[in-house]
Each structure stands twice: as structure tokens, then as C-alpha cells.
Amino acid sequence: MSVWTHRRVLLAILWACAPGAPQAHHSVALNFTDDEITLHGAITSLRWVNPHCTFVLQVENGTGETEEWLVEMLARIALERQGFDFDLLHDGMVIQLTGRLGYRENNLRFVEAVRPDGGIVRERSPLQEVFRSQ
Amino acid sequence: MTVGVSRLAALLIAAAMYPWCAALAEPDLEGIWSIDPSLFRQYSDAQYTDEGRRRVDSYNPSTDDPSYRCVPSGLGRAWDEPDTNVEIDQMEDRVIIRYEMFDLVRTVMLDRRGHPLVFEPSTVNIEGDPMPTMGHSIGWYEDDVLVIETVGHAPGYITTLLRYIPQSEALRSIERVYRDEQDRLVVDIGYVDPITLAAPLESRNRYLRSDFGMTVYGCIPDPPGEEA
Numbered sequence: 001m002s003v004w005t006h007r008r009v010l011l012a013i014l015w016a017c018a019p020g021a022p023q024a025h026h027s028v029a030l031n032f033t034d035d036e037i038t039l040h041g042a043i044t045s046l047r048w049v050n051p052h053c054t055f056v057l058q059v060e061n062g063t064g065e066t067e068e069w070l071v072e073m074l075a076r077i078a079l080e081r082q083g084f085d086f087d088l089l090h091d092g093m094v095i096q097l098t099g100r101l102g103y104r105e106n107n108l109r110f111v112e113a114v115r116p117d118g119g120i121v122r123e124r125s126p127l128q129e130v131f132r133s134q
Numbered sequence: 135m136t137v138g139v140s141r142l143a144a145l146l147i148a149a150a151m152y153p154w155c156a157a158l159a160e161p162d163l164e165g166i167w168s169i170d171p172s173l174f175r176q177y178s179d180a181q182y183t184d185e186g187r188r189r190v191d192s193y194n195p196s197t198d199d200p201s202y203r204c205v206p207s208g209l210g211r212a213w214d215e216p217d218t219n220v221e222i223d224q225m226e227d228r229v230i231i232r233y234e235m236f237d238l239v240r241t242v243m244l245d246r247r248g249h250p251l252v253f254e255p256s257t258v259n260i261e262g263d264p265m266p267t268m269g270h271s272i273g274w275y276e277d278d279v280l281v282i283e284t285v286g287h288a289p290g291y292i293t294t295l296l297r298y299i300p301q302s303e304a305l306r307s308i309e310r311v312y313r314d315e316q317d318r319l320v321v322d323i324g325y326v327d328p329i330t331l332a333a334p335l336e337s338r339n340r341y342l343r344s345d346f347g348m349t350v351y352g353c354i355p356d357p358p359g360e361e362a
Contacts, residue, residue, distance in 0.1 A: 051201060078218075081217070081346055
């Protein structure tokens, strides 16, 4: 096991042990590390559905090839109840995305997106406000 | 009035008052509830048998979580869900518990003295598909507490949020559902599973009156086309 993998496992364990870490549907803690990366790419296959809203981010890598990253968000029902504006993201939009690396290849947990107009899009679980205040 | 007539009158009065008295004894748990962020997913330390440990060690969260197929991994998973509502309807002979997550409808019969020899899951989804990981449930009232006994669980995981606790067909769970003095719903669950658990497991969740109504969840397998 590489040092990088050890670090991911350790981070995952620490995250999983943190009391009240926000989770939903399939477990975020068990599927994603705490390691964040930022990518620049175009949104495709956007789906506002339960149990997870998802889209594919098409990212051009250093060799000129296009990589596809599956980006997972909260459930549609959770976004609706926080008043999320579903018009903020759409297919074809080029964004700068920050997300948590998943254990599956090319899988990210959405953290925030910067739109072409500079607007920042975030989501929050109904529980996250509580965790922030603790 | 003779003694016999007096006794008959007393019996008639008692029979007439029984439903009223029974109703008084039953707690009012009805309503739409959402999880209380200040108290949820409180689990005791899981102690595993060798078989339980083997199942924990072999669990792959990327593929083994039934949630990917819109199926609850177990009873605890349904109660642990943070983003959706739970609705309780109490009827004379049954309690209906609707979990908004995955559009689950759980029917807990109150007039049964035991479980059937062949278990039929008490929980179905909106399509009527049975959810065997949720087991077969019967219930009764003990003072102001609704007690639900569930057996006949299909193998799965009591929960898969934060932790994954395997369950076998031998799992027996007792839920105690009640309202506290601040009009909050409390659900305490005790789990005994001689195949996976070396000691009883306990959990507690608390719920508040929800600000939202029930909706159709309309779960779509995630990620699309991938079977866990």
C-alpha cells in the first residue's frame, strides 16, 4: 500500500470517526476522502434526482485528452429544502469545480463550483449548519 | 338489582369504555417528523462475532451499499436518514410508518401475537416491491411507548451511514418509539444478532416536527445502470 493510499485510509477513518459528520444515502464518509482537488471543465449529463444529483465534468488533461469525472451532490430533495437554485448549473456550462476525491476512480463529491460569471455555487445538508456551529 | 345483573352491567360498561381507555393509553405519535440534528445515529459500540467481523472486513462501500439500488440496507438505515421525513399514522389495528427515503411504506400490525412461519416483509416501496432487509414487524403499546418487534430480516447492514454493521437472518430488533416532554419523537432500537453481533447493539435517534410535507422521493439507482 502506498503512502498516498495510507493517507487516504487514515483520513477516511478520521472523518468516519468524527461525531456528526454529515452523511446521506450512500455514506459520504465511506466513499470519499477529505482530499480536495480543483478541476476546470464542462458539465454534461446533469441529473437533478434522488438519491444523488450527479453530473459529469469533462476535463481536458495535460496531454490534450478529455477525462470524465462523475461528480455527486446531495439528493434533490435535500437541495430543494435548502432552497437551492437549480438554474445555477446546467449542461454545457464551464466551471471550476472543487470536490473531495472518491475512492472510485474519477469520482468526486461536490464541494463548490465557480461559474463563468464568478458566482460560487455551494450546497449544504440540513445538518451541516449544525456541524459548523459546533 | 341482583348480583348477576350488576355484574352484567359492569361488564357492559367496561366493554363500552375499553376503546376509549385503550385510546387514552396509546401515545399519539402521528405526524411528519425529520431527524433532530442534535441527537441522531447514537450507536453503542458494535461488538462482532468472527462471522460479523468477516462481513465487516469484506464490505466495499463503493459497491455493497444497497442504497445504490434504492434499497435500505436495514432498519437502522431507514431511521438514520438525515434529509428526508418520516410519517407515522396510527390506526386501530396497525401503525403505518412512511419513510420518505426510497418511498418506503412499513406496516406494523398491532393485532398479531406472533410472526408468521414464512416471513413477508412488512415494508414495500412505492412500486410495491418488498424490502426484505427491513424484516417482518409486529407491534404493541406499553403505556406511552409503541414497541415494535422485527424478525425475518434478509442479510444486509443495520446501517451504512458512518459505519456498516452487518445483519443476518437471525437478527431480532426491538424498537421503542415514544414522544418526549418536548414533543419530539424518540426511537430507541435494540438489536440482537447471534451470527454477526457478540453483544446487543443499541441505537437512538430523535426527530422534530418537520417543516416539510411528504413528497414522492422517486429514487433512481445511482450511479445509473450500476448494480451493487
